[in-house]
Amino acid sequence: MGWTFREDLPIYSQLVDEMTRAIVSGAYAPGERLPTVRDLALDAGVNPNTVQRALSELERSALVYTQRTAGRFVTEDRAVIAQAREQMAANKINEFLHEMDGLGFTREQIGALLAAQPKKDN
Amino acid sequence: MFGKLMKHEFQATGRSLLRLYGIMLVLALMTTMAMRLFDLNQGWQGSVVGYIMIAYGLSVFAVAVGVFIILTLHYKKNILGDEGYLMMTLPTGVHSLLLSKLLTAMAWYLLTGVAMVLSVLIADSSSIDSAFFHDLVAGLHHIFSQSGALSVLLRVLLAMLLFASLITLLSYAYYSLEQSFRKHKGLYNFAAVVVTLVLFRLCGWISVNYHINAGLAAREVQILTPIDYAQLIGLNLLMYFAAWWALSKRLNLE
Amino acid sequence: MEYILECKALTKRYESNLALDAVDLRLAPGRIIGLLGPNGSGKTTLIKLANGLLTPTAGEILIDGQKPCAQTKAIVSYLPERNALPEWMRVKQVIDFYADFYADFRRDAANAMVAQLGLEPTQRIKTMSKGTKEKLQLILVMSRKAKLYLLDEPIGGVDPAARDYILRTILSNYSEDATVLISTHLIADVEQVLDEVIFLRNGRIELHESVDAIRDERGKSVDALFREVFRVDGRSND
Known part of the structure; x- marks a missing residue:
């Protein structure tokens, strides 16, 4: 079910890689709203806490930012x-x-x- | 919560029981129709009526026995079978589960009595005419005009209720205790029979002794002495407690 | 922090067999936790103790700080290993049943999932295939907004498509303040859904860690670690 993951790495870090790839390649456009944690979790077939952790990492590296009540967005900073x-x-x-x-x-x-x-x- | 338990208990047991009543009432109807349509004096017609009457009679017996069997087996299946995983994890206490089942059973016993009487009236309707009701009312009037008749009737009713409740609780206790023994089931059954026999023998002995010591004249008829009622109530409580204890402390589903 | 489930020296002995041996455990809210172990390790016993179907021989088990009772049953949603739904009921009746007894039951969610499964409200459970019955039971259990979900072997003996359905249903009904405890011996299929795992062997907890930590520190998946720990070839695991 969902995405396939490697066995030897934490899933959250693999999610970070996957999402970074999506952002970098333009699959998620700059400024685009990301799916909710729940939707991502369902899509990827992973624990929502894991998704949360991955998104926090992305926020830390400034690729993603949270707008309270509006959700998470890809950075517009090219x-x-x-x-x-x-x-x-x-x-x-x-x-x-x-x-x-x-x-x-x-x-x-x-x-x-x-x-x-x-x-x-x- | 308790009301809901009873509602579901009625729903679950009603399916089989109403079918059983249905068969009995259909046969009662067939009996009464056969009596009207067929000429009893003509050989083969008389036989047909006879067979129908026998079938009806058997169905009444089947209902009497069937009610108890159906309710008892339902208890075993619902509480101690796979459904027990659902029932015993409901947000309710064991008392509610037991009492709701007991009260539903009692209601069904009363309903069964009514259904039986109804079926007899239907089966014998050909002999019911205006005189029947007149005689019935007169008869009832005669009975109730006797002093103490009402009290006797009520005591008989009470005794019947206590007895019905006892055999129900006895089966609950038997099955509830049985499931707590994974092994040694044979031993349990043996012990259960022995205990039951001893209990009833004991009660009988107490009852007889009371009769003797109370100095009752041989001619005095007491349907049941106060000690008998006490015993019935006591046994009821004992069986209830046994079932409750087995389900609360010794539950071990599959 | 209030633990949703707490075991203190929890012991359960059957006539000849020690199913749980002085187990200490604490489960925090908001996690999906795997209770992993081979058959007979005590997983089902632990779950039954948690929902009051068994009483401890020694020690205690607490649900949200209380011993298992009617109140704890109101906040625990339990999926048994076997089908517990009355065969004679129709879909509509069993939904009504849950709605009657559980205040936290979300009827709309249940109806939606049942429709998605292609079930008619008038269908009798007796007529359903084993797989469908299991899914229906899962739907009812996950439609409750409980604080603790206890799922006993939800994916054992089911085909891969059904497994996906089950895991997706668990994920989509997940709520942040609830804890889901999934007992299974099929780890590979559930690993990515789990926050933490507990390894249970012969009634004792061998390990209780987060999935991330296991992968980080040991460089292998939980499934691989499980196979190592529970090797059945006679070699010692120490």
């Missing part, structure tokens, strides 16, 4: 979103490089492989 995007990219790249290092590739080889990749139409 700079913050851009920064989160950069951070996600950096994490992904580190992960990738770490794996490739483990497989024994040098940076030059990685660069060559990337250049050889067919261009992606955006």
Whole structure:
């Protein structure tokens, strides 16, 4: 039921990642109202307290803010979103490089492989 | 809460009981119609009427016995079966559960009596004419004009009520105590029979001794002495307490 | 803080078997808690003690500070392992029953869920499949706005779609000030719904922690930890 989660990480932190991804990719537009804790919990198939904890984390990193009685909204501060995007990219790249290092590739080889990749139409 | 318990008890038990009454009343109707339609002197017709009357008679007996069986089995199923998980977690005390069932049972016993009398009147309606009611009123008048007749009647009624309540509570106590024994059920049944026999023997002995010591003349007829009433009430209380105790302290559903 | 459920040295002994052994437990309001353990570990015994179906041999159990009684039953909503609804009743009658006896019963919520399930008010429980009966019972239990929900093996023996339905029903009827205690031995399916878990073995609590803490500190899911702790291959778990 709901979203699938990894076994070795707390669910709330996986929710944070998932929602950050959604915000960064524009699935949740800047200034858009987020679903309620209850709706998110139902959708994801997780405990509402877990959702609450994830949203609090997002609030702490300023990606999300609460307007009393109106609900939770994605920040309109594009700079913050851009920064989160950069951070996600950096994490992904580190992960990738770490794996490739483990497989024994040098940076030059990685660069060559990337250049050889067919261009992606955006 | 108590009223609701009784309402649901009536609903739950009414389905079977009303069907039972229905069968009896239908047979009563068939009897009375058979009496009117068939000529009793013609061999085969007389047999048909006879069989219908027998069926009716059996249905009256079935109702008398059936009421008790249906109510007792309902108790066992509702409190001690799977439904017990629902009933015993209702926001109400054990007293309410027990009393609501007992009072409903008593009401059904009275209703059964009424239904039986009604069915007899229906079955025998061919012999009911204006004279019948006249005789009935005259008879009743005669009975009630006797001094002490009313008091006798009331005492008989009271005794019947106490007895009906006792056999009901006895079955409640029996089943309620039985479920608290996971193993040793055989032992319990043996003990239950022994205790019941001992109790009734004891009561009989007390009653006889009272009769002797009270110096009652052999000719004096007392339906039941005060000591008998006391015993009936005492046994009722004992059985009620046994059922209550088993359900409150020794409940162990499945 | 008022604990909704508290056990103090709670012990229950049957004729030959010690079902619960001096259990100490405190459950806070507003949590969904898993009571996990193999069959025979004492889960059902604990739940029955909480709703007054059993009396303790020693120690005590308190619901919102009170011993189990009519008042505590009014704030505890219990889903038994078996079907307890009278077979002869129709859907409408059993809803009326709950409405009659429980002041916290939300009739509209129940009617809505029953309709969603495709059940007619005139349908008799006798005619329903086992799965449908279970869902109906769950609907009635979760339609009450109780302080403590005790669900005894709600997802055991049900197909995956029904399991999803059950968990979704629990989540959508969840209220912040209520506590839901789910007893089960199928952990993987419920783990993401739980705040805390309690591991129960042979009548003793082996562990009582939050799901987040277990994943954080041990780097594994509760399901994985459970399999470790309750290994049945004869090897020692110490």
